[in-house]
Amino acid sequence: MIEFVNVSKEFKDKKVLHDISFTINDNELVAIIGASGCGKTTTLKMINRLIVPTKGKILIDGKNIEEIDKTELRRSIGYVIQQMGLFPHMTVKENIELIQKLEKKDPKEIEENTNRLMEIMDLDGDLYLNKYPSDLSGGQQQRVGVARALANNPKVILMDEPFSALDPITRSNLQDELVELHKKMNTTIVFVTHDMDEAIKIADRIIIMKDGDIVQYDTPEEILKHPKNEFVQEFIGKNKIWDAPEYIKVEDIMITTPIVCSPDLTKNECVKKMVQHHIDTLIVVDEDGRYIGIVNRKGLYSTVLPWTNAKDMVNENAITASPDESILELLQYIEETDVTNIPVVDNNGYLKGLITSSSLISVLSSPYLDEYESGKEDEA
Numbered sequence: 001m002i003e004f005v006n007v008s009k010e011f012k013d014k015k016v017l018h019d020i021s022f023t024i025n026d027n028e029l030v031a032i033i034g035a036s037g038c039g040k041t042t043t044l045k046m047i048n049r050l051i052v053p054t055k056g057k058i059l060i061d062g063k064n065i066e067e068i069d070k071t072e073l074r075r076s077i078g079y080v081i082q083q084m085g086l087f088p089h090m091t092v093k094e095n096i097e098l099i100q101k102l103e104k105k106d107p108k109e110i111e112e113n114t115n116r117l118m119e120i121m122d123l124d125g126d127l128y129l130n131k132y133p134s135d136l137s138g139g140q141q142q143r144v145g146v147a148r149a150l151a152n153n154p155k156v157i158l159m160d161e162p163f164s165a166l167d168p169i170t171r172s173n174l175q176d177e178l179v180e181l182h183k184k185m186n187t188t189i190v191f192v193t194h195d196m197d198e199a200i201k202i203a204d205r206i207i208i209m210k211d212g213d214i215v216q217y218d219t220p221e222e223i224l225k226h227p228k229n230e231f232v233q234e235f236i237g238k239n240k241i242w243d244a245p246e247y248i249k250v251e252d253i254m255i256t257t258p259i260v261c262s263p264d265l266t267k268n269e270c271v272k273k274m275v276q277h278h279i280d281t282l283i284v285v286d287e288d289g290r291y292i293g294i295v296n297r298k299g300l301y302s303t304v305l306p307w308t309n310a311k312d313m314v315n316e317n318a319i320t321a322s323p324d325e326s327i328l329e330l331l332q333y334i335e336e337t338d339v340t341n342i343p344v345v346d347n348n349g350y351l352k353g354l355i356t357s358s359s360l361i362s363v364l365s366s367p368y369l370d371e372y373e374s375g376k377e378d379e380a
């Protein structure tokens, strides 16, 4: 765990960080984002003591980093930066193995480790290990940079805009690889970026900074759904939530008081209830509110006897959704079938709500409505 406790930084009399406090949990990937000069790099460099706070303290696993030997601290923390990351006069192999050699690790182990890292980073060892950084493309150099940062099995990796000089495709590939890598390893990653899309894509949580302060520190989902103020809203862009529909969950768009009926309601009573409420689906629940099934037109038509009970008319194959599921798959399902109503049921079997095609449509159209509205303003 990394903790910043009331950390301030002044360069001469310029205040760069104002009393910031935050915690990064073990194995989290946290992105720090903000405009140029807001203090991202300063914050990052404090973690490996390249910059010392003017006030406050920084703890790693409860220990004040000032009490940890500087060299030891830096060797236990991987560091990847945008440029000048690799030593130009050393081969790829020498770059990756440098620290391990300084630590006099077993040469055979080092070699195995290097080969493993090259594989992880999708680099052909036979081709590249004995080349110099300048022989490699930008993307390949960044891969080597990441491999080197991983070489010592660090518990913490600091990355300062590592992918920002790359073309969009290479960049996107490396983001994917980083996410995969992070899933497999027990590593805490602090990742500085200018790019909100990058942060949303890779981070567990995002720190948004402005002029040396933390404006919001939350999951991508929370930031997209509940931007704390106008600054954050501007920063993420108005329609961002729709660019990331995987963050919209079923519970965000479900109707929470759907029309329900008890299992022993008869067919005639069901029909009456449906007519009365102008609906074509009834949800059957037991007396505690546990979901039993749905009765729809089809169920009613295939039942001849007017006194048949609702529980005997339910469609057993109807799909349900869980409240915390993303709507992405549901959208696909609705597109592929002619199902328009999906009951929302929690893990314990209780009915929580109902997704209707109209609730989906209203979510789908809202960003476009926004555009339409602003287009009208422009015309006026």
Ligand SMILES: Nc1ncnc2c1ncn2[C@@H]1O[C@H](COP(=O)(O)OP(=O)(O)OP(=O)(O)O)[C@@H](O)[C@H]1O
Pocket: 011, 014, 016, 034, 035, 036, 037, 038, 039, 040, 041, 042, 043, 194
């Ligand atoms: N060694 C220094 N001496 C004086 N001022 C400094 C020093 N290092 C950083 N600063 C100033 O501190 C502020 C924050 O710098 P920092 O590098 O942390 O910003 P940043 O958010 O990483 O910006 P960028 O996105 O451009 O990399 C800037 O105004 C910068 O000019």
Ligand SMILES: [Mg+2]
Pocket: 040, 041, 042, 160
């Ligand atoms: Mg910076």
